[in-house]
Amino acid sequence: MNFDLADEQRLLRDAARDALARLDSVAGARDALDGAPLPDPWPTARAAGWTGLLVGEKDGGAGLDVFDAMLVLEECGRRLTGAGLIGHLAATRLLAGAAGRGDVGAAAVLPSLAAGDRCAAIVLARPPAADEKPWTVEAEAGGTRRAPLPTAQPGGGCDAVLVTGEAGYQLDAAGADLLVVPAVLGTGEHRATLVAADAAGLAVEATPRGDASRPIARVSLEGTPAILLHAGPDDLADVWDVVQALLAADALGVSEAMLEMGVAYAKDRHAFGRPIGSYQAIKHQLVEILRHVEATRSLCYYVGYAARERPSDLPLASACARFAAEDAATYATRTCIAIHGGIGTTWEHDAPLFWRRAQLSRLLAGGVTGAGDRVATEIVKHARAQAGATATT
Amino acid sequence: MDLRDTPEQAAYRGEVRAWIEAHRHEAPPPTRGNHSVDPEPYRRWQARLAEAGLVGVTWPEEYGGAGLGPVEQLIVRSELRRAGCGGILDNIAVGIIGPTIIARGSSEQQRRYLGPMLRGEEGWCQLFSEPAAGSDLAGVRTRARHTADGFSISGQKVWTTGAQHADFGLLLARTDPDVPKHKGLTMFLVPMRVPEVTVRPLRGMSGGASFNEVFFDDVPVGDQAVLGSVSGGWGVALTALMFERATLLGAFDEIGFSAERFAAPFAEHRELADAHLRQRLAQVTCGLLSLRYSSYRTLTALSRGAVPGPEAALGKIGVIEAARQGCELIAELVGPDALEGDWGETAFNLPGLRSGGGTEEVLRNMVGERVLGLPPEPRTDKRTPFRELGRSPAGAGVPA
Numbered sequence: 001m002n003f004d005l006a007d008e009q010r011l012l013r014d015a016a017r018d019a020l021a022r023l024d025s026v027a028g029a030r031d032a033l034d035g036a037p038l039p040d041p042w043p044t045a046r047a048a049g050w051t052g053l054l055v056g057e058k059d060g061g062a063g064l065d066v067f068d069a070m071l072v073l074e075e076c077g078r079r080l081t082g083a084g085l086i087g088h089l090a091a092t093r094l095l096a097g098a099a100g101r102g103d104v105g106a107a108a109v110l111p112s113l114a115a116g117d118r119c120a121a122i123v124l125a126r127p128p129a130a131d132e133k134p135w136t137v138e139a140e141a142g143g144t145r146r147a148p149l150p151t152a153q154p155g156g157g158c159d160a161v162l163v164t165g166e167a168g169y170q171l172d173a174a175g176a177d178l179l180v181v182p183a184v185l186g187t188g189e190h191r192a193t194l195v196a197a198d199a200a201g202l203a204v205e206a207t208p209r210g211d212a213s214r215p216i217a218r219v220s221l222e223g224t225p226a227i228l229l230h231a232g233p234d235d236l237a238d239v240w241d242v243v244q245a246l247l248a249a250d251a252l253g254v255s256e257a258m259l260e261m262g263v264a265y266a267k268d269r270h271a272f273g274r275p276i277g278s279y280q281a282i283k284h285q286l287v288e289i290l291r292h293v294e295a296t297r298s299l300c301y302y303v304g305y306a307a308r309e310r311p312s313d314l315p316l317a318s319a320c321a322r323f324a325a326e327d328a329a330t331y332a333t334r335t336c337i338a339i340h341g342g343i344g345t346t347w348e349h350d351a352p353l354f355w356r357r358a359q360l361s362r363l364l365a366g367g368v369t370g371a372g373d374r375v376a377t378e379i380v381k382h383a384r385a386q387a388g389a390t391a392t393t
Numbered sequence: 394m395d396l397r398d399t400p401e402q403a404a405y406r407g408e409v410r411a412w413i414e415a416h417r418h419e420a421p422p423p424t425r426g427n428h429s430v431d432p433e434p435y436r437r438w439q440a441r442l443a444e445a446g447l448v449g450v451t452w453p454e455e456y457g458g459a460g461l462g463p464v465e466q467l468i469v470r471s472e473l474r475r476a477g478c479g480g481i482l483d484n485i486a487v488g489i490i491g492p493t494i495i496a497r498g499s500s501e502q503q504r505r506y507l508g509p510m511l512r513g514e515e516g517w518c519q520l521f522s523e524p525a526a527g528s529d530l531a532g533v534r535t536r537a538r539h540t541a542d543g544f545s546i547s548g549q550k551v552w553t554t555g556a557q558h559a560d561f562g563l564l565l566a567r568t569d570p571d572v573p574k575h576k577g578l579t580m581f582l583v584p585m586r587v588p589e590v591t592v593r594p595l596r597g598m599s600g601g602a603s604f605n606e607v608f609f610d611d612v613p614v615g616d617q618a619v620l621g622s623v624s625g626g627w628g629v630a631l632t633a634l635m636f637e638r639a640t641l642l643g644a645f646d647e648i649g650f651s652a653e654r655f656a657a658p659f660a661e662h663r664e665l666a667d668a669h670l671r672q673r674l675a676q677v678t679c680g681l682l683s684l685r686y687s688s689y690r691t692l693t694a695l696s697r698g699a700v701p702g703p704e705a706a707l708g709k710i711g712v713i714e715a716a717r718q719g720c721e722l723i724a725e726l727v728g729p730d731a732l733e734g735d736w737g738e739t740a741f742n743l744p745g746l747r748s749g750g751g752t753e754e755v756l757r758n759m760v761g762e763r764v765l766g767l768p769p770e771p772r773t774d775k776r777t778p779f780r781e782l783g784r785s786p787a788g789a790g791v792p793a
Binding site: 001004067263266267275278280282283284290291294296298301302308309320324327369371373376382383384386387 | 680760
């Protein structure tokens with residue numbers, strides 16, 4: 001048994017922490033609320049090789065695991081940065097899978113994406129939450145409302161299609177050079193398609209909501225030319241789970257930053273003649289943040305284990321990590337603000353920027369409610385399998 | 394992240410599995426830690442397991458253990474569970490008291506007690522809490538007075554699990570009330586089956602008699618009954634509490650707090666699970682699965698030589714919280730039937746477990762101070778002789 005970071009993973013994490021510390025990203029997230037451009041982490045990501053993290057070595061990538069990507073995202077969460085990365089990592093994961101099955105279209109774009117010369121994103125398709133529900137994308141307005149998948153019509157070549165549809169609140173879509181878009185074919189089959197940013201009929205509109213540190217956009221396609229990828233429902237589900245895991249890691253970083261900030265202040269700030277951290281009322285809340293952080297970290301490790309050793313557990317593990325991580329970040333950010341008293345509620349303070357990140361993140365990619373639903377679906381499957389296994393022994 | 398056995402561990406698992414296969418017909422069924430059942434079949438089974446080297450897996454070989462690590466111990470437990478066999482009778486002895494005697498006892502004490510303990514021939518209990526000293530354990534009032542032949546012990550202990558089956562107890566007593574509270578304590582190994590000791594079962598809130606109150610009325614013990622040194626009892630108590638934390642490791646799944654168990658009624662009654670109940674199932678599932686994978690993290694650290702740290706307390710807080718939510722959820726799913734039988738027993742034990750092994754509040758203080766480095770609350774009792782504490786108004790005993 002080895003349920004800890006490997007030495008190379010520690011190096012990757014520490015290097016990410018050092019590299020991101022050089023971006024003034026927390027202050028940048030504040031200035032971006034007033035309309036300033038967000039500090040761009042892409043040059044850092046590219047120099048560090050994160051752009052090719054989930055692409056195999058033969059296509060110019062690093063050939064690393066989902067868990068390695070999570071370590072980078074955790075550091076991004078701590079510094080409120082990482083714009084472009086989740087969408088790019090998810091899209092390249094799917095494209096690398098397709099290329100591995102001989103998809104020439106995917107193979108053609110991978111090297112430039114891995115090198116970070118171009119950047120990709122993905123319109124996420126949500127797997128059916130219970131057996132009877134269809135695949136969906138995020139509706140462009142509304143909380144738990146879902147929209148049908150875009151449709152694909154034949155486009156005059158063997159792999160050419162024309163895609164029509166809309167999806168809202170898509171991570172990192174604005175500014176991407178290539179978009180992976182899920183579509184349902186005339187035959188009812190679900191497939192991923194690849195769309196260039198300059199394709200006819202494609203509109204990607206940035207739709208900032210509440211948190212300027214995380215770019216999201218509305219994507220609409222009207223007879224947009226695309227190529228069909230050799231990637232179907234299993235790949236779309238896999239990439240959905242990977243995005244859940246990456247968002248979980250990002251939220252874990254947010255919670256860690258809040259724990260450190262809250263503990264430092266509670267040791268320093270005095271009231272009634274002693275540090276406020278000596279009062280149980282404060283101390284117990286900080287321990288509760290720690291408990292959430294460690295629970296989330298353990299579930300992120302579970303994702304790492306599942307991704308590498310037990311792929312059938314990936315849906316449960318990633319949904320659990322996401323569900324726990326978003327609740328943890330919500331608790332950690334609001335508690336950190338409260339521990340700081342009045343100063344924590346000001347525009348100049350950093351804690352509210354983390355709170356904004358947590359407030360928006362918990363709504364994206366199916367949201368924390370969608371993650372909870374997937375946890376329920378998956379754990380009941382596991383319970384049924386265990387009962388079946390007991391019955392047959 | 395890797396949960397696979399090393400080749401050595403896989404070989405060990407194979408041996409353990411083969412032994413269990415050959416002897417499982419002798420095994421009593423598993424329990425969920427209920428000590429009110431007839432202990433005899435479990436005592437016999439522990440003796441068989443001890444012969445095979447499957448008790449005290451982490452004890453050094455010179456003390457009759459297998460000299461292996463925490464991962465091997467988990468292998469034994471999981472193989473017993475897999476085969477549907479009960480485990481050992483006396484986890485308190487083998488998990489806490491034995492390791493404390495190994496760490497702090499004299500060679501004479503080790504020779505006398507460890508063998509019968511491993512074989513389940515002599516039962517043990519832990520005599521720490523008192524009616525007026527629970528969270529504030531260093532405030533115990535049970536007195537051990539010097540006599541010509543050693544000590545005479547008088548006082549009362551309470552919440553003592555397994556005292557009714559115990560032959561010996563690990564007892565924390567006050568030997569010197571004229572020094573501050575932590576400094577006047579001594580740890581004793583005391584006989585339980587003597588006329589001066591009275592054990593009265595306490596019926597717990599779930600209905601079963603799982604713990605006891607124990608009265609000591611001038612119990613004579615010799616100097617050789619002192620574990621560690623006279624006045625060094627607090628340090629020995631901390632050693633025992635450290636081992637107690639390690640016994641929690643990986644045990645949650647075994648005592649019925651597994652995510653799959655709580656999800657099973659949802660598998661049977663799918664039509665009842667609305668969106669709201671499904672969200673709550675997710676919360677329970679995340680709570681319990683996070684503990685499962687946290688225990689693998691801790692096992693990894695322990696197998697590399699770390700000592701069980703205060704962060705284990707977070708697991709205890711977490712399991713009680715998740716199981717409480719889980720029991721409420723199951724009851725809402727299936728209705729009042731869930732308040733009887735297996736689920737009822739689980740539900741009715743939970744409020745008590747919140748205080749057992751350290752109240753949630755004391756555990757949060759410990760984690761806050763020792764893991765996060767937060768300052769302690771000011772204390773009025775640390776430097777005052779114990780004898781003066783009860784008499785002085787709060788704070789008045791603090792030297793200026």
